[in-house]
Amino acid sequence: MKPDQFPPEIQSYLVPSPAGLYLYECLGCGNTFDVGRLLYTCPDCKSVLMIRDREWERLKAVPGDLWRKIFDYRSMLTIPALRGIYRFHELLGSVLPLDAVVYLGEGHTPVIASNERLCDWTGLPVFFKNDGQNPSASFKDRGMASAFSYLNFLLKAGSLTDVLAVCASTGDTSASAALYASYLGDAVKSAVLLPHGKVTPQQLGQPLGSGARVIEIPGVFDDCMKVVEFLSENFPVALMNSKNPWRILGQESYSYEIAQAFDYEVGNLAVAVPIGNAGNITAVLQGFLKLLDLGIISSLPWVVGVQSAHANPVFLYYLETDPRKRSYRPVRVQPSVAQAAMIGNPVSMPRVMRLVERYRDLAGYEAFQAVEVSEQEIMDAMLWANRNGHVACTQGGECLAGIRKAVAGGSVPRDRAAVLDATAHALKFAVFQEKYFSDSFEPEFSISPRPELQNAPTCIPVPEDLPSPLSRKDLSPSELKAYVEYAAGKVAGILGLESE
Numbered sequence: 001m002k003p004d005q006f007p008p009e010i011q012s013y014l015v016p017s018p019a020g021l022y023l024y025e026c027l028g029c030g031n032t033f034d035v036g037r038l039l040y041t042c043p044d045c046k047s048v049l050m051i052r053d054r055e056w057e058r059l060k061a062v063p064g065d066l067w068r069k070i071f072d073y074r075s076m077l078t079i080p081a082l083r084g085i086y087r088f089h090e091l092l093g094s095v096l097p098l099d100a101v102v103y104l105g106e107g108h109t110p111v112i113a114s115n116e117r118l119c120d121w122t123g124l125p126v127f128f129k130n131d132g133q134n135p136s137a138s139f140k141d142r143g144m145a146s147a148f149s150y151l152n153f154l155l156k157a158g159s160l161t162d163v164l165a166v167c168a169s170t171g172d173t174s175a176s177a178a179l180y181a182s183y184l185g186d187a188v189k190s191a192v193l194l195p196h197g198k199v200t201p202q203q204l205g206q207p208l209g210s211g212a213r214v215i216e217i218p219g220v221f222d223d224c225m226k227v228v229e230f231l232s233e234n235f236p237v238a239l240m241n242s243k244n245p246w247r248i249l250g251q252e253s254y255s256y257e258i259a260q261a262f263d264y265e266v267g268n269l270a271v272a273v274p275i276g277n278a279g280n281i282t283a284v285l286q287g288f289l290k291l292l293d294l295g296i297i298s299s300l301p302w303v304v305g306v307q308s309a310h311a312n313p314v315f316l317y318y319l320e321t322d323p324r325k326r327s328y329r330p331v332r333v334q335p336s337v338a339q340a341a342m343i344g345n346p347v348s349m350p351r352v353m354r355l356v357e358r359y360r361d362l363a364g365y366e367a368f369q370a371v372e373v374s375e376q377e378i379m380d381a382m383l384w385a386n387r388n389g390h391v392a393c394t395q396g397g398e399c400l401a402g403i404r405k406a407v408a409g410g411s412v413p414r415d416r417a418a419v420l421d422a423t424a425h426a427l428k429f430a431v432f433q434e435k436y437f438s439d440s441f442e443p444e445f446s447i448s449p450r451p452e453l454q455n456a457p458t459c460i461p462v463p464e465d466l467p468s469p470l471s472r473k474d475l476s477p478s479e480l481k482a483y484v485e486y487a488a489g490k491v492a493g494i495l496g497l498e499s500e
């Protein structure tokens, strides 16, 4: 729909112009820095940064119900820059002009209500938000759209030439970064660092296909992260990990879309998110806090962060209920099927600590929960979700397992509805399904397949004396008929069909 066809009171708000004053704010010393340059850690104290809009209060001049209308009507526009995360421009990137926006189809992912069987199994109404339906098949595209739109803005303004975008990755960050970099053509080259043997073949193929330089590092993700941090501090490169606070801004769109999908009534939801480097949980918390602050929602949903017992530093930290006694310790990870979240020392931990405190102040202690699940629980939940019409990855399975556990343990009541983040598409993690089906998990995973969840193709044996398309190319019509009747008879036998 064209802007002049919208209701008059909406028209002037439909297509936003750059506004606001963005600053990097250090979570350690509180110093602020201009966003005119690339910055990932505080130059003074090396802590992580968040982006703050110093003119945020101006947005309160627009009442919450008008914001809701603006965002809802914007969904009908055909302007590419406003089709994705930037329909929430004022909340997550208001300083960027629309002509800098890189839009590759990210955002707007569907929220799918689960069938009765899966809701019964979980203990409450369950929805999956399928972020695997983003262009590179994971939620990372939300943050990359933001980080690359910002890079594009600097390039267009001439304050940056020839960028080398680098990232460490558990697989999906590299797929996404390489995709967006390839779109910007010669101006941006990309290099990705992956832990050798710790990403799936599908995830490895993605940055290769986008033309990125792919470098494998012996070790786990945490080791790759140290290497790119060193690079970003000593060489002229753009760091595309979620340490880059522009990534967080873009990922806030996940919360905005949940609010929109539930007509802005989110107070009765439990939103489950897997935690790896903790960028996503940071963005989700911050996103809901911003909506509340502007009166776009009237109460906060609960947020449940889920971790595998094989990579659980955030869970361990929040086990202690007394904030004064908590102490954060990185953990050494063990192999996890939730490989994209297999991180022992989350870069965004200081952000999480800050936001959880605010979140709990506003919405109560239970409004943020951290849950731990076993590898077995993750696999069983993923397979069961996908047997009920979903396309969840292992991290989506982790969310389902986490919510089910929280409901069973009474920490999430049955009268809430759960929204689970299927952070990537099931196909990216097909190797784990295959290991489950063929009972070939390495012992470290401690996973024994449940026979009722296993599946395998059945092959029809062809007798040696029966001419088949495999043995000969030029079957006569009668030979082909004999072959088809034989095979159809076998299939009918396997399926237990009776001829009519």
Ligand SMILES: *Cc1c(COP(=O)(O)O)cnc(C)c1O
Pocket (backbone or CB within 6 Å): 138, 139, 140, 172, 173, 242, 274, 275, 276, 277, 278, 279, 280, 281, 340, 341, 393, 395, 423, 424
């Ligand atoms: C990156 C990723 C995660 C973990 O997100 P963080 O922001 O690192 O906590 C979970 N699932 C998938 C599929 C991912 O790609």
Ligand SMILES: [Zn+2]
Pocket (backbone or CB within 6 Å): 026, 027, 028, 029, 030, 031, 042, 043, 044, 045, 046, 047
């Ligand atoms: Zn600082």
